[in-house]
Structure formats: C-alpha cells, structure tokens
Amino acid sequence: MPKEIKLERVPMPKQSPEVRRKNFLEVALGYTPELAMEEAKRCLQCKKPLCVQGCPVEINIPAFIKHIVEGDFDKAIRKLKEKNLLPAVCGRVCPQEEQCEKFCVLEKKGAPIAIGRLERFSADWEAKTGKLQIPEISPPTGKKVAIVGSGPAGLTIASDLIQFGHSVTVFEALHAPGGVLTYGIPEFRLPKEIVYREVDFIKKLGVNLMLDFVVGMTATLDELFEEFDAVFLGTGAGLPWFMEIEGEHYNGIYSANEYLTRNNLMRGYEFPKSDTPIKRAKRVAVIGGGNVAMDSARTALRLGAEEVRIVYRRSRAEMPARLEEIENAEEEGVIFEFLTLPKRYIADDFGWIKEIECIRMRLGEPDASGRRRPIPIEGSEFRIPVDAVVVSIGQSPNPLIPKTTKGLETGKWGNIVVDPKTGKTSKKGVWAGGDVVRGGATVILAMGDARISARSIHQYLVEGIW
Amino acid sequence: MKEIVRMKKLIPNFNEMVIYHPYIAKKARGGQFVIVRADDTGERIPLSISDYNREEGTITIVFEEAGVSTRKLAMRKEGDVLPTVAGPLGTPSSIEKFGKVLLIGGCYGIGAIYSIEKELKEMENTVIVGIEARSSAFLFWREKHINCADAFYPLTRDGSEGLKGHVDAIIDRVIQDFGNIDRVFAIGCTLMMKKVAEKTKPLGIKTIVNLNPIMIDGTGMCGVCRVNVGGKMKFACVDGPDFDAHEVDWDVLIMRKKAYVDEEMTSLMMMECMKDF
Ligand SMILES: Cc1cc2nc3c(=O)[nH]c(=O)nc-3n(C[C@H](O)[C@H](O)[C@H](O)COP(=O)(O)OP(=O)(O)OC[C@H]3O[C@@H](n4cnc5c(N)ncnc54)[C@H](O)[C@@H]3O)c2cc1C
Ligand SMILES: Cc1cc2nc3c(=O)[nH]c(=O)nc-3n(C[C@H](O)[C@H](O)[C@H](O)COP(=O)(O)OP(=O)(O)OC[C@H]3O[C@@H](n4cnc5c(N)ncnc54)[C@H](O)[C@@H]3O)c2cc1C
Ligand code: SF4
Ligand code: SF4
Ligand code: FES
Numbered sequence: 001m002p003k004e005i006k007l008e009r010v011p012m013p014k015q016s017p018e019v020r021r022k023n024f025l026e027v028a029l030g031y032t033p034e035l036a037m038e039e040a041k042r043c044l045q046c047k048k049p050l051c052v053q054g055c056p057v058e059i060n061i062p063a064f065i066k067h068i069v070e071g072d073f074d075k076a077i078r079k080l081k082e083k084n085l086l087p088a089v090c091g092r093v094c095p096q097e098e099q100c101e102k103f104c105v106l107e108k109k110g111a112p113i114a115i116g117r118l119e120r121f122s123a124d125w126e127a128k129t130g131k132l133q134i135p136e137i138s139p140p141t142g143k144k145v146a147i148v149g150s151g152p153a154g155l156t157i158a159s160d161l162i163q164f165g166h167s168v169t170v171f172e173a174l175h176a177p178g179g180v181l182t183y184g185i186p187e188f189r190l191p192k193e194i195v196y197r198e199v200d201f202i203k204k205l206g207v208n209l210m211l212d213f214v215v216g217m218t219a220t221l222d223e224l225f226e227e228f229d230a231v232f233l234g235t236g237a238g239l240p241w242f243m244e245i246e247g248e249h250y251n252g253i254y255s256a257n258e259y260l261t262r263n264n265l266m267r268g269y270e271f272p273k274s275d276t277p278i279k280r281a282k283r284v285a286v287i288g289g290g291n292v293a294m295d296s297a298r299t300a301l302r303l304g305a306e307e308v309r310i311v312y313r314r315s316r317a318e319m320p321a322r323l324e325e326i327e328n329a330e331e332e333g334v335i336f337e338f339l340t341l342p343k344r345y346i347a348d349d350f351g352w353i354k355e356i357e358c359i360r361m362r363l364g365e366p367d368a369s370g371r372r373r374p375i376p377i378e379g380s381e382f383r384i385p386v387d388a389v390v391v392s393i394g395q396s397p398n399p400l401i402p403k404t405t406k407g408l409e410t411g412k413w414g415n416i417v418v419d420p421k422t423g424k425t426s427k428k429g430v431w432a433g434g435d436v437v438r439g440g441a442t443v444i445l446a447m448g449d450a451r452i453s454a455r456s457i458h459q460y461l462v463e464g465i466w
Numbered sequence: 467m468k469e470i471v472r473m474k475k476l477i478p479n480f481n482e483m484v485i486y487h488p489y490i491a492k493k494a495r496g497g498q499f500v501i502v503r504a505d506d507t508g509e510r511i512p513l514s515i516s517d518y519n520r521e522e523g524t525i526t527i528v529f530e531e532a533g534v535s536t537r538k539l540a541m542r543k544e545g546d547v548l549p550t551v552a553g554p555l556g557t558p559s560s561i562e563k564f565g566k567v568l569l570i571g572g573c574y575g576i577g578a579i580y581s582i583e584k585e586l587k588e589m590e591n592t593v594i595v596g597i598e599a600r601s602s603a604f605l606f607w608r609e610k611h612i613n614c615a616d617a618f619y620p621l622t623r624d625g626s627e628g629l630k631g632h633v634d635a636i637i638d639r640v641i642q643d644f645g646n647i648d649r650v651f652a653i654g655c656t657l658m659m660k661k662v663a664e665k666t667k668p669l670g671i672k673t674i675v676n677l678n679p680i681m682i683d684g685t686g687m688c689g690v691c692r693v694n695v696g697g698k699m700k701f702a703c704v705d706g707p708d709f710d711a712h713e714v715d716w717d718v719l720i721m722r723k724k725a726y727v728d729e730e731m732t733s734l735m736m737m738e739c740m741k742d743f
Contacts, residue, residue: 173552173683173685174683175503175510175549175550175552211550212468212501212550212551212552213489213552214552214553214555214685217493217553217554217555217685218489218490218493218552218553218554219489219493238685238686238687239686239687240687240688240689242689242692242699244699248699249692249694249699249718249722250721251721251722251724251725252725254689254690255688255689255690257687257688257689258682258688258689258690261682261683261687261688262682266509266510266682267507271729271733272729272732272733272736273507274507275507275508275509275534275535275538275733276509276510276682277726277729277730277732277733279729350721350724351718351721351722351724398685398686398687399686400685400686400704
C-alpha cells in the first residue's frame with residue numbers, strides 16, 4: 001500500500017517569546033503522546049536508514065520510532081537506551097540538524113523526521129511514568145576504575161563500566177555533578193532536574209561519586225593508581241579565553257563560564273535566596289557566535305536586561321551556534337551585530353564597564369577553517385553603551401592535570417592526545433575522551449568517546465595488555 | 467570527611483575551625499587555600515589553609531565574619547559536616563632556604579602566614595614574624611607564632627601592645643634589629659599588602675603577597691579571580707595566589723574586589739531580618 005508522505009514536521013509546543021524571555025522555565029514543552037505518534041508516523045521506516053549514520057552513537061532510529069507509532073513508549077525508550085545513556089539530554093541539545101536529521105531521506109524534501117523531539121519525548125515519558133529500567137550488571141571483576149569529571153563523558157563511561165562488573169568511582173571538582181550540563185547549559189534549555197535524574201540513575205547502578213575532589217590537587221593522577229587499575233579523564237574544556245584587549249579587567253566584564261556558572265550552578269537568579277550574586281544589567285553585550293554566546297545572551301534577557309546584543313566578527317552564515325538557538329534568540333529580541341569586533345573597553349570612574357569600542361569588519365578570502373576571514377574596515381570604529389559584557393570566544397582544556405602528571409602528552413591547545421580508536425593516552429592505564437580531547441565539541445561526541453574508551457578499558461582490565 | 471572537629475572563637479569576629487579531611491591534610495602546603503560552602507545555598511568562598519596536621523588528617527582555617535558566607539560558617543557547630551571543602555587549591559608558596567625571612571600577617575593573615583612560617587622554619591631559615599591589628603584585643607595566635615618563629619613582633623595601631631603605628635613600623639624595626647632581610651611574605655587585607663609592597667620596593671627586598679580577589683570555582687574555570695601582575699592577566703586561583711608584590715597592579719585588585727558591595731549588603735540585611743522571625 002503506497003504511503004502518503006507528509007511533508008510537514010509536527011511542531012513542538014513552546015512558551016511564547018514574550019513570556020519565556022522573562023522566565024527560566026524550559027522554552028520547549030515537548031510533544032504530547034498524540035503529537036509524538038503523529039510525527040512518528042511520518043517516518044518511512046527505510047530499509048537502509050540513512051539517519052543512523054548521522055548519529056555518533058548509532059541509535060537504531062527507525063526501530064525506536066516504530067515503537068512510538070505503535071504507542072509502545074516503554075519499548076521505544078529501551079531501544080534508545082541500548083545506545084544512549086542520556087536520551088532526555090541528547091533529544092534536547094544534540095545539533096540534530098547536522099547529525100541524524102541531516103541524513104534523514106526526508107531532509108531533501110525540507111522536512112526531516114524530528115528525531116530529537118521523539119527521543120526527548122520517549123525519555124520524558126519514562127521519567128513521568130517512573131518505570132525506570134535497571135539494567136543487568138555482570139558479576140564483580142574486582143577491578144577498580146577512576147573516572148575524572150562527571151560531564152556527559154564521565155557519566156556515560158561510568159555507566160558502561162559498572163555494567164561490565166567493574167567498581168567505578170567518579171571524581172568531580174565541583175560540588176554538583178553533570179559538567180557543562182549543570183554549570184553551563186541554562187535551565188531554560190536543559191532543566192537541571194533531568195541531569196540529576198540521570199546522575200541518580202548511575203548512583204543506583206552502584207557508581208560511587210566523590211564531589212569536591214580536584215584531581216591534580218586533592219590527589220594527583222599518579223596517586224589514583226595506588227587504588228585504581230585504570231583512569232579515564234573526562235575533564236572537559238573549562239578554561240575560558242579572554243581577548244586580552246585593553247580594559248578587560250573592568251568590573252561588569254565576565255567570561256561566559258563565570259556568567260553561566262553564577263547563574264546555573266550557583267543559582268544567581270534566585271539571589272538573595274541563594275547567596276551568590278549576579279548583576280542584573282540593563283544593556284548587555286555578548287562577544288562570540290556559538291551556543292555558549294546564545295545561552296549567555298538569553299540568560300541576560302531573563303535576568304531583566306532591556307537590550308542584549310550578540311557581537312560577532314563574522315556574518316550570520318558563519319555563526320557556529322545551532323540554528324534553532326539562533327532563531328530562539330532572535331524571537332526573544334536579542335540584537336545581532338555581525339561583522340563587528342571589540343577593540344577596547346571603556347569604564348566609568350569606579351572601574352565599571354560603560355562602553356565598548358568596536359570596529360566593523362568585512363569578509364575576505366577563506367582562512368584555514370574554510371570560513372571567510374574577517375578584515376577590519378579602517379576608520380569604522382564606533383561605541384556601544386553597555387553595563388555588562390560576556391566574553392564567549394571559546395575555551396580550552398584546563399591544564400591542572402597535565403601540569404601535575406608526568407608522561408601525559410598534550411597538543412597545541414592543551415588538549416590531551418589519544419588514539420581515536422581506543423581513547424588511550426600516552427600514559428599507561430589512562431584513557432581520555434570528550435572535550436578534554438576535542439576542545440569544545442558536543443555532548444553526543446563526548447558520549448561516543450566514552451563508549452570507545454569503555455570497551456578498551458574493559459579489554460585491558462580483563463586481558464591485562466596495554 | 468569535611469567534618470568540623472574543633473571550633474574556637476579567637477576574638478569577637480574571628481573563628482578558628484579545624485576540619486577533618488585526610489586527603490587535603492595530606493597534600494596541603496603553605497600558601498594554599500580551600501573552597502568552602504557553609505550550607506546548601508551557600509557561596510563558594512576561598513579560605514587559606516592556616517595550618518595542617520597530616521597525622522590527624524585535619525586542616526585549620528581562620529576566618530573573619532565579614533558577610534553572609536563567613537557568618538553562616540561561624541554558626542556551624544563541632545560535629546557538623548560541611549557541604550563543600552575542596553582543595554588544596556592554588557600553587558604552594560615557593561619555600562627555600564632564603565636566610566632571614568620576615569612574615570607579616572594582618573587580619574586573617576595572622577593565621578594564614580602560619581603554614582608558610584612552619585615550612586620556612588623546616589628549611590632552616592631565620593623566621594621573623596610580625597602581626598598587626600587595630601589594638602591588642604584583635605591579635606591572636608601569639609603563642610603559636612612565638613613557639614615557631616625566631617623572633618616575634620606584634621604591632622597595634624593604638625600602641626596597646628607591641629610596636630605602635632602602621633605595618634611599615636614592623637619592617638623598620640626588623641631591619642634595625644637584623645640588618646638585611648632576604649625575603650618578605652605578607653598576607654592580610656589588600657591595603658596592608660599594598661603598603662608592604664610600597665615599603666619594600668625601594669628597599670629592594672623581594673616580597674611575596676598572597677592575593678585575595680573574588681573567586682568561585684578556584685580551579686581556573688571562571689576567570690573572576692583575574693589579576694594584573696607584571697602587565698599580564700593571571701588567574702589568582704591557579705597561577706597564584708602568591709605573586710611578586712612589586713609586580714601587582716593594586717588598583718585593579720582593589721577595584722575588582724568591590725564588584726558586589728551592593729549585593730553583599732542586601733544579602734547581609736536579608737540575613738539580619740530573617741533572624742527576627
Ligand atoms: C554554555 C554551553 C552550551 C552548550 N550547548 C551545547 C548544545 O546545545 N549541544 C551540545 O551538544 N553541546 C553543547 N555544549 C558543549 C557540551 O556541553 C560539551 O561538549 C560536553 O559537555 C563535553 O562533555 P565532557 O564530559 O567532555 O566535559 P564537561 O561537560 O565539561 O565535564 C567535565 C567535568 O570535569 C570536571 N573536572 C575538570 N577538571 C577536573 C579535575 N581536575 N578533577 C575533577 N573533576 C574535574 C569539571 O568540573 C566538569 O564537571 C555546550 C557547552 C556550553 C559551555
Ligand atoms: C586565596 C584567598 C584566601 C583567603 N583566605 C582567607 C582566610 O583565611 N580567612 C578569611 O577570613 N578570609 C579569607 N579570604 C577572604 C574571604 O574569602 C572573604 O572574606 C569571604 O569570601 C567573604 O565572604 P562573605 O560572604 O562572608 O562576605 P561578603 O559580604 O560577601 O564580602 C566581603 C568582602 O569579601 C570579598 N569577597 C566576597 N565574596 C568573595 C569570594 N567569593 N571570594 C573571595 N572574596 C570574596 C569581597 O571583597 C567583599 O567585599 C581569602 C580570599 C582569597 C581569595
Ligand atoms: S543521540 Fe543525537 S544524533 Fe543520535 S539520534 Fe539522538 S538526537 Fe540524533
Ligand atoms: S532516514 Fe528518516 S525516514 Fe528513513 S528511517 Fe531514518 S528517520 Fe525514518
Ligand atoms: S576562581 Fe574561577 S578561575 Fe579562579
């Protein structure tokens with residue numbers, strides 16, 4: 001029976017821009033069961049599903065969608081969890097338009113299946129109905145593994161290794177687990193409740209979590225080997241960059257990490273109910289064009305700013321942020337200053353930021369990254385009045401561990417060098433994955449790396465061969 | 467772990483707290499600090515490791531009741547377990563055999579210099595300690611310093627104990643008594659450290675200060691602790707907190723420390739009001 005192909009994605013309900021720009025509640029509200037089934041029915045159930053090659057963890061996409069069509073949501077989530085520990089997170093934050101959905105056959109027709117939304121629906125369904133499946137755990141092997149960092153990489157590998165029967169301890173420098181999912185990505189895009197639910201899950205599996213433990217300081221990597229047989233480093237890329245231009249020390253200038261950490265991890269938006277303050281600035285400029293910049297700009301709006309600008313040195317086409325997030329920011333009223341570069345900061349008499357001096361740019365020939373190089377236009381300087389600036393131009397791995405460890409090879413940006421096939425570092429017994437290897441990348445790539453290292457660690461612990 | 471094993475009021479607004487944390491006690495070194503949260507909604511605040519006891523597995527912090535976070539901490543009791551005690555953080559002070567070393571402590575620095583003092587002594591330096599306060603009632607840890615150091619100079623601004631005047635008077639007197647000094651360490655309020663720097667610079671005495679900008683994570687992740695030293699941006703929590711006093715841009719540090727004065731007042735007023743209910 002020839003099936004009629006519906007060429008319209010079922011929209012996901014969202015809070016309206018006027019309402020949501022003033023609150024920290026999640027923007028997207030998720031599908032209802034009816035909407036999910038309607039969207040799922042559009043899937044062609046391809047014999048050779050192209051979508052799967054776009055997913056770094058190779059979820060069997062048609063299979064989980066089929067279960068949704070049949071209304072068997074429990075089976076859908078089980079299918080997803082075969083490959084992905086954090087479907088509620090990935091369904092929300094994966095750049096699907098560049099991964100699974102980009103490869104869907106219906107993409108060419110302009111309406112790929114909304115795989116992310118369906119994934120998110122299934123995971124939320126499981127949480128709502130409370131039917132959590134605890135997977136089977138292999139008999140204890142007597143081997144102990146230390147995982148450093150509790151971001152998506154750390155959580156994934158902890159879950160994998162404990163299921164293989166190893167004893168697993170996760171060390172986290174901060175007082176709350178989750179990595180960027182907790183301190184970076186804001187509540188309105190990823191409610192923290194979801195992250196804590198996943199952390200709870202791995203605790204239920206028997207993973208031991210040591211918070212406030214800074215490896216390199218509280219104990220060195222080498223000292224961990226007194227107790228553990230293998231170590232995985234999933235320490236992320238948490239060192240913020242500044243532009244090193246005049247006046248960057250003025251009050252009111254934040255790194256994106258500081259701004260987001262004050263707000264997300266320390267709950268600054270609830271001040272003075274929580275003790276950590278954050279300034280409620282009226283005119284904010286965010287420097288940069290990635291996801292982190294979008295999150296900072298939208299956070300500033302929610303903290304009551306009247307005017308929020310993204311200042312980006314290239315044009316819209318080169319912005320690295322997800323399209324959906326750029327659109328969300330636009331809808332909420334964020335102003336975009338493209339082809340603009342800050343040159344210096346100007347403060348009032350008390351050292352508070354008052355203005356940014358910027359210069360306009362034009363695009364020249366493509367550079368090493370393949371994007372057209374921005375070139376300053378002489379004499380085009382102008383000033384933007386602001387009372388806060390968030391610098392969001394990138395970050396690299398924190399040097400704490402490499403600095404205190406012998407024999408751990410690092411690359412140009414301080415990233416840890418690994419064999420991509422196994423995740424092995426240059427140091428015996430140490431693996432690494434996620435942002436500490438890739439620099440700022442994505443949640444799902446961090447999880448994919450963790451899976452590769454988990455297999456390699458398991459093999460090493462069983463066979464004893466490095 | 468993270469349990470308060472002993473607590474003592476030193477002077478009306480200063481407390482000494484001994485915390486059981488064998489990992490930190492094992493690694494702690496002079497000049498380092500811990501990040502502490504007093505309760506679950508609490509700020510992450512940096513406090514120097516004033517002393518450590520590797521056998522007992524404890525560290526000692528000395529803190530002034532400045533605002534909400536330190537007051538909340540002062541209200542905790544022996545036996546309580548703190549939600550966060552993370553460390554030891556920062557680069558340890560560089561300790562060698564320098565010769566004659568003067569340590570100056572004011573405010574919480576009266577405690578904080580002790581861990582450095584102990585290590586300098588182990589390296590067989592001649593250790594001279596000066597501590598300063600408004601008046602005699604605000605000095606503490608006299609015995610600890612007398613027992614460890616080779617010479618001890620208390621100073622009060624009103625002359626109620628020891629030398630009289632400002633911190634310069636300690637330096638002048640020590641030079642008078644000992645001739646040259648090979649190195650100075652100073653910890654305390656920013657203005658005091660700045661004063662020491664201004665005094666020792668023309669004398670050509672290398673001086674190390676332990677800077678105290680606002681911090682959050684204490685691991686190099688947020689950049690709020692950035693200071694200008696020798697014309698370069700440094701993160702005090704990882705590159706310091708010890709820096710060469712003559713290279714520090716003091717005005718930037720003082721300006722940045724004032725960033726949240728309004729909010730700190732709000733917070734404190736809220737806390738005071740809540741007490742009445
Ligand atoms: C604001 C923001 C928005 C983003 N948005 C998206 C998005 O929409 N989609 C997407 O796919 N990706 C997004 N990313 C990127 C994504 O979050 C990261 O790629 C991912 O979190 C990397 O995971 P990880 O496990 O490698 O490291 P992280 O998540 O960075 O976790 C590392 C953990 O290790 C801890 N740690 C570090 N050093 C030590 C130490 N010495 N001892 C103990 N613990 C240590 C850290 O405290 C941290 O908790 C975003 C990132 C940011 C900052
Ligand atoms: C490396 C280092 C070591 C320190 N050691 C000690 C110590 O041993 N004993 C001690 O009493 N104090 C110490 N301090 C200072 C201590 O951290 C602050 O007094 C404390 O954070 C004040 O918090 P509050 O809420 O009680 O006061 P608030 O009312 O919030 O602040 C009072 C003043 O303290 C400073 N301050 C506020 N928040 C922070 C913060 N998160 N980090 C740093 N400073 C802040 C500001 O200048 C502020 O104006 C140290 C600071 C640093 C950076
Ligand atoms: S994990 Fe990410 S890439 Fe894979 S199917 Fe889900 S949303 Fe797509
Ligand atoms: S490619 Fe698209 S239509 Fe085909 S199975 Fe995958 S999601 Fe369904
Ligand atoms: S306190 Fe955050 S980088 Fe130093």
